[in-house]
Amino acid sequence: MSEAADAPAPPPANRVRIWDGPTRIFHWAIVLLIPAMWWTAENEEIALHVTLGLVMVALIVFRLVWGLIGSSTARFATFLKGPRGVMAYLKGSATHSVGHNPLGGWSVAAMLLVLVAQVGLGLFAESTDGYEVGASGPLTNLVSLETAERLTDLHELMFNLLLALIALHIAAVLYYAVIKRRNLVGPMITGSGTAPAGTLPVRKVSVLRIAFALAVSAGVALYLWSLL
Ligand code: HEM
Ligand code: HEM
Numbered sequence: 001m002s003e004a005a006d007a008p009a010p011p012p013a014n015r016v017r018i019w020d021g022p023t024r025i026f027h028w029a030i031v032l033l034i035p036a037m038w039w040t041a042e043n044e045e046i047a048l049h050v051t052l053g054l055v056m057v058a059l060i061v062f063r064l065v066w067g068l069i070g071s072s073t074a075r076f077a078t079f080l081k082g083p084r085g086v087m088a089y090l091k092g093s094a095t096h097s098v099g100h101n102p103l104g105g106w107s108v109a110a111m112l113l114v115l116v117a118q119v120g121l122g123l124f125a126e127s128t129d130g131y132e133v134g135a136s137g138p139l140t141n142l143v144s145l146e147t148a149e150r151l152t153d154l155h156e157l158m159f160n161l162l163l164a165l166i167a168l169h170i171a172a173v174l175y176y177a178v179i180k181r182r183n184l185v186g187p188m189i190t191g192s193g194t195a196p197a198g199t200l201p202v203r204k205v206s207v208l209r210i211a212f213a214l215a216v217s218a219g220v221a222l223y224l225w226s227l228l
Contacts, residue, residue, distance in 0.1 A: 013197060014199070016193070016194075016202075019073060019187055019191050026059055046136075054224055054225055061221070062217035065213040071202050080106065107165070114161055
């Protein structure tokens with residue numbers, strides 16, 4: 001008898017689509033931009049920081065709209081589960097589907113929320129180095145100098161919270177890779193990964209929706225740009 005016949009049969013697995021293109025582009029774009037945001041802020045390249053900040057605003061607005069109208073695995077309604085869903089997942093009795101698991105879903109929501117707060121505060125942030133054009137957030141004029149300074153302090157503080165969440169996120173991805181032997185990074189790059197046979201793949205939506213989300217995000221960012 002061959003060796004293969006003695007070995008327990010591995011559970012059947014299929015290759016399925018998990019993430020759509022827009023979600024993956026969003027992810028790797030923020031991974032590149034966040035270090036650039038830190039570097040430009042630390043090196044007093046504030047005009048560049050603000051310009052990249054508006055690109056960041058466009059990305060975040062896109063992701064928020066995509067969370068409402070995008071493919072199944074990108075939608076908030078799909079991956080934000082109530083306490084019962086989270087408990088079922090923790091007990092291992094949840095039905096399997098592709099995308100963020102119920103626990104990961106909430107950590108993604110926390111990261112997106114902190115990113116919204118970070119860019120929101122940045123819009124009101126006041127640069128300490130004078131009156132260089134484009135060196136303060138586009139909405140600074142809506143508040144007093146004192147308030148703008150307070151919001152700038154909060155913007156700096158919030159960055160530490162963002163760093164803590166990113167550290168936790170990378171630790172979780174490493175935990176899956178090393179302990180659970182599951183590669184989550186591959187699907188975030190290629191869009192596809194293995195899943196138990198019978199698992200339904202991502203449900204994609206019309207490209208018109210991508211165009212709509214892009215139009216909304218570009219509109220918001222360009223409007224803010226016009227206020228600089
Ligand atoms: C600046 C650093 C990072 C931030 C802010 C960040 C943020 C995020 C966010 C918001 C998501 C959810 C994607 C969505 O639904 O839109 C996500 C997912 C993911 N990220 Fe990151 N990420 C960062 C760095 C990384 C790095 C360095 C890796 C790889 C080592 C990574 C691997 C992943 C993977 C694999 C997922 C999918 C998780 C799953 O299968 O549920 N991330 N990340
Ligand atoms: C994820 C996005 C962002 C990150 C990670 C980030 C990070 C930071 C950090 C760490 C600082 C403090 C630098 C220091 O004084 O030590 C800072 C300052 C600042 N940020 Fe941001 N920022 C982001 C988005 C934005 C946005 C969207 C804007 C405006 C469009 C903005 C405008 C400013 C301004 C005007 C300052 C004040 C610089 C100064 O004190 O002279 N930021 N940012």
